[in-house]
Amino acid sequence: MxxxxxxxxxxxxxxxxxxxxxxxxxxxxxxxxxxxxxxxxxxxxxxxxxxxxxxxxxxxxxxxxxxxxxxxxxxxxxxxxxxxxxxxxxxxxxxxxxxxxxxxxxxxxxxxxxxxxxxxxxxxxxxxxxxxxxxxxxxxxxxxxxxWWREDPVDVSYTPTQFAGATVANMCDDDVWGYWEIIGPITNPTIGLAGESITILVTVPAGQSWKINTDPNNFSIRDGANVDRSWLRHYWRKKAPRKTAAIPLALGGTSTNSNTRIRLVLPQVYRSAL
CATH class of the missing domain: 2.40.30 (Elongation Factor Tu (Ef-tu); domain 3)
Incomplete structure (x- = not known):
């Protein structure tokens, strides 16, 4: 305790x-x-x-x-x-x-x-x-x-060479909303999971990151200056399904380099403590 x-x-x-x-x-x-x-x-x-x-x-x-x-x-x-x-x-x-x-x-x-x-x-x-x-x-x-009981979340980052065919595991007891971080440089980044694919028509400069919480109860899009960009009216409606070892991801964008990353965080929730 x-x-x-x-x-x-x-x-x-x-x-x-x-x-x-x-x-x-x-x-x-x-x-x-x-x-x-x-x-x-x-x-x-x-x-x-x-x-x-x-x-x-x-x-x-x-x-x-x-x-x-x-x-x-x-x-x-x-x-x-x-x-x-x-x-x-x-x-x-x-x-x-x-x-x-x-x-x-x-x-x-x-x-x-x-x-x-x-x-x-x-x-x-x-x-x-x-x-x-x-x-x-x-x-x-x-x-x-x-x-729910929680465990440390799934926290994975993908480089541009890993975008194609990327998957993620969600082995917890419930469908969960994803938290995304897009680290520049990247133009028109695409993110989504479980068949959803949404492209944001922006450029994220090198050294900056956009943070996106897709949970509708705490939805937010914040740019590299931490300014609210939810008025862009992009919404994600797919959760990461429970007990699934390989959830397909939609990751993309142009004008990337070796510093570009797309990070995905999935909460891990369980009915019991054991």
Whole structure:
């Protein structure tokens, strides 16, 4: 767990508890298997069943179950460390991170969510912390504003010699919108994926880059001076399809050289932490 102040708190076994690593869990955290959801249906009079429209995934809640602080060496240092632990949670208006590290078929995974404090921390007897170096914290609920667990995004760049026949993999659990960066020099750059191909009638000078977020909920086109160019009215409507190892890309442009790059970033989102 990374606190809202940037402090890092690993969970260890009882024998490994120290002032540096004082936290341990009595049970596996809840919320690792995915956020709850609800179906959006239409139903008419005399209709047997419903007409399914979509499913809404709710925010995910990670519950640190049977959390214990210590035992660590008792004394004032124990109290100081306890207060640092409390400060790491903030008050629910700040964000921390929770990472689930696992190994599947020999491949390491690091999936994470950003969280905010949902439940309040206990109010222990501070003298007990000093005298015993131990607090039976209980359960603490951390809420992610998102449903998905994330991994580091796919981040690939293509040179002009790689434009023809370029592909990208998206092996995560959902279709995702692409983020593009076009690094000059290039004239009339073309970008798109999964059968979409859109050409922007501009010249990107050497040393400058255009940044394009195709997500309609956060759509933007920014030129090399960070000026909004979304008025160009170019829109991308294709997502990178889920669980696809080779998504075809449409990349092109003229007046390029060895410094030209087209970069594509795909978020990687997963239902579960493992």
């Amino acid at each position: 990374t606190g809202v102040d940037g402090s890092v708190w690993p969970f260890v076994g009882r024998d490994d508890c120290t002032l540096e690593t004082p936290l341990r869990l009595g049970k596996t955290p809840a919320g690792l298997s995915g956020a709850p959801g609800k179906h959006d249906d239409d139903q008419n009079v005399d209709q047997p069943g419903v007409t399914w429209r979509s499913k809404t995934l709710l925010p995910n809640v990670i519950t640190l179950k049977s959390l214990r602080f210590g035992p660590v060496t008792r004394g004032q240092d124990a109290l100081d460390r306890w207060l640092q632990f409390c400060n790491a949670f903030g008050d629910g208006r700040q964000l921390g991170e929770f990472h689930a590290l696992s190994l599947l078929s020999g491949e390491p995974r690091d999936r994470f969510q950003y969280w905010r404090l949902l439940s309040e921390l206990p109010d222990p007897d501070y003298m007990q912390v000093i005298n015993t170096g131990f607090v039976n914290v209980g359960d603490i609920a951390l809420r992610s504003d998102e449903s």
